[in-house]
Each structure stands twice: as C-alpha cells, then as structure tokens.
Amino acid sequence: MFLKDVIDKFYLDRQKDKEQHHFYITDAGKCSRALFFKFKNVPRKEMDANILRLFDHGDHIHQLIMKPLLSVREIHVVAAEVNIPPQELISGRADAIISDGKNLYVLDIKSMNSMIFSKLIEPKEENVDQIQLYLHYFKIPKGILLYVNKDNQQLKDFMVNYDKKRVFGLLDSLSEVKKRIDNNIIPDRLSDYPSNWQCRYCQFKEICSTAGNGQIEWDDFKKKITLGQNSA
Ligand code: SF4
Numbered sequence: 001m002f003l004k005d006v007i008d009k010f011y012l013d014r015q016k017d018k019e020q021h022h023f024y025i026t027d028a029g030k031c032s033r034a035l036f037f038k039f040k041n042v043p044r045k046e047m048d049a050n051i052l053r054l055f056d057h058g059d060h061i062h063q064l065i066m067k068p069l070l071s072v073r074e075i076h077v078v079a080a081e082v083n084i085p086p087q088e089l090i091s092g093r094a095d096a097i098i099s100d101g102k103n104l105y106v107l108d109i110k111s112m113n114s115m116i117f118s119k120l121i122e123p124k125e126e127n128v129d130q131i132q133l134y135l136h137y138f139k140i141p142k143g144i145l146l147y148v149n150k151d152n153q154q155l156k157d158f159m160v161n162y163d164k165k166r167v168f169g170l171l172d173s174l175s176e177v178k179k180r181i182d183n184n185i186i187p188d189r190l191s192d193y194p195s196n197w198q199c200r201y202c203q204f205k206e207i208c209s210t211a212g213n214g215q216i217e218w219d220d221f222k223k224k225i226t227l228g229q230n231s232a
Pocket of ligand 1: 031032033034188190194196198199200202203204205209
C-alpha cells in the first residue's frame, strides 16, 4: 500500500502545472477550446496515476518494437526518436525514420487495448493527422502507422501518403487557435459537443460546460471562475 502511494505521487506530481507554450504534433486536429485551456493552464481534471503509468508502458512497447527493426536486414533505422526541425508553431518527435533500401518512411507506433485493436480496419483519423505533419516537416512522402495490441502484442500496419491539403488545413487551424490564445478569445466548442469522442475524455469538460456555447472573452470568464472558486 505504501509503495502504491509513493509511485502514484511520482506520476501525479509529473503532470502538475505543465504549462504549454507551443503546440505538439499530438495537438493536431484536437478541439480548439481544449487547446486554449491547456495553453492558459486552466485547472483540469487530474488524470489517474494508473493512466499516466499506461503512457509510460506505451513508451516501453515502442522500444520493444524497435528492437527487431534495429536488427533485421530488410529495414534500416535511419534515426530513432527524431525531433521535427525547430520552428515556431509546433514541436514533436517521431518514433523513427526507416528505410527499405529504396524509400524513406516515417514510422509512428501506437499501442491500444484488444477491444480497440480488434475493431481497427483503418488508421485512426487523429493518428493520420499526426503522421501527416511528420511527413510534412521531414519532407518524406510516405509514413507507416504501426499499431500494437498491448494485451497480446499483435500488430497491424497502415501506409499513409503525404496529403498536402490535409496538412495545410491542420496548420491553418492551429494558427487560428494560436491567434485566439494571443487575443484571449476562448474558441467555440466542437460542433458535435458533447457526443464527440474528445469530449468524453476531455480534462476540461467541467470548465467547458461552465463557459457554455460560442466564443467568449477569456478575461471575463477568468473573473467568473476566480469568483466561483473564492466563494466556494
Ligand atoms: S468538452 Fe469537448 S468541446 Fe469542451 S473543451 Fe473538451 S473537447 Fe472541447
């Protein structure tokens, strides 16, 4: 019991007050309002320590997958854990850039449970968004999304071709969110709130419901929530 508490605290402390100053590749295609709240460091629902441990477990699975790739002849790992070239808007790190001797591919590894894995017949849209940005910044036309079933280690992979229109759409919408952050305007909710899958897992669900519909001035809303906290 004592050890469980110590380990939980380690994970919970790590997620505290993580202020965000630029976008990550994983933010691509995400709800603008949730991104705004993240940048403004709005208090969010704490994640359970066991979920945070699962993220660490995901990293471990990635290393296991890389092991054979580093040893086989058919594939050459050109670089592992490779950062996109530095620029103002966004940062990110791809799992690897690999080569089959003819072409380069960006490799992005995702792990998931059996239930989600068994239903996967095409790559998840949010993962395609992310790998598209990697392809864009590395100037590599092809990528591979490799999914791992973390319950039994089964694999599925999907080839993704660079889609310039999709990339510019994603970058435009991140620039729009950045403008809202700089101008202190809370963006509107997702059009299919609250049924969108992002709302189900959103750490800002409560504050989003308090804010209500439409775009809102951040300074006014901040006063409202500060008053609410002080009178509680
Ligand atoms: S609850 Fe939904 S609409 Fe509101 S911030 Fe979260 S993801 Fe966005």
